Amino acid sequence: MEKHEAPEDSLSISPHALLAFVRTLTGRGIELDDDEHLSHPGRWDPVVRIALERIAVFGPRPEPWRFALSSVLASHPEIVGTIAGGHRRGEEVELNPQPLPPRVAFMVAVARAVIDRAELFQELADAASRDRDNTVVSSGYLRQFCDDWCGSAVRLIWPYHWPRPNWFVLELNGMDLLVLATEFRHGARQTVSAGLRQGLVNGGARLIAAGLAKFETSRAG
Numbered sequence: 001m002e003k004h005e006a007p008e009d010s011l012s013i014s015p016h017a018l019l020a021f022v023r024t025l026t027g028r029g030i031e032l033d034d035d036e037h038l039s040h041p042g043r044w045d046p047v048v049r050i051a052l053e054r055i056a057v058f059g060p061r062p063e064p065w066r067f068a069l070s071s072v073l074a075s076h077p078e079i080v081g082t083i084a085g086g087h088r089r090g091e092e093v094e095l096n097p098q099p100l101p102p103r104v105a106f107m108v109a110v111a112r113a114v115i116d117r118a119e120l121f122q123e124l125a126d127a128a129s130r131d132r133d134n135t136v137v138s139s140g141y142l143r144q145f146c147d148d149w150c151g152s153a154v155r156l157i158w159p160y161h162w163p164r165p166n167w168f169v170l171e172l173n174g175m176d177l178l179v180l181a182t183e184f185r186h187g188a189r190q191t192v193s194a195g196l197r198q199g200l201v202n203g204g205a206r207l208i209a210a211g212l213a214k215f216e217t218s219r220a221g
Contacts, residue, residue: 051109102167111183135195150210177211
């Protein structure tokens, strides 16, 4: 039987051109707009990417976030008119089990990513030092997050080459911080570490205070 040889020019594309094609296909060779480029990555960019991947895979879910929001509204009725449009405390949240708005779902995922990392830090610390509750790293991580996100140190960056959706606003607002706070409070009820639990409670309180301050500022403006 005659053996047929493939023509020598069957693979005419060079490795360099092939690599350029793959980079373009995956978005790694495309420059972003000036206000969204990644030449100066931020401390929390990995958390943002993780959160976006989570909501892309699982989609926004109303549970258990809607119950956590009810708790915050119960503690701070002065923001009900702003968030719930004048409805009774938590009424709209309880009666409308629709998927969360993308921005809210994204902030829930951000908080969950931060909590997961803090829990990992705590597990590593506990494994290295079983004789005491070492919360230095996990608590410090949560404090740093609250310092940055409650202040002016965070400006969100859209990490993909395709245009960012309208809901992905670069600046944080009061609602963003309150959503983060609700998830911190929910995480505090789930963690087994007393030290980490306190860190989440403290972080949630800071996020609530900063969120309410932003609402007051926007109302005064």
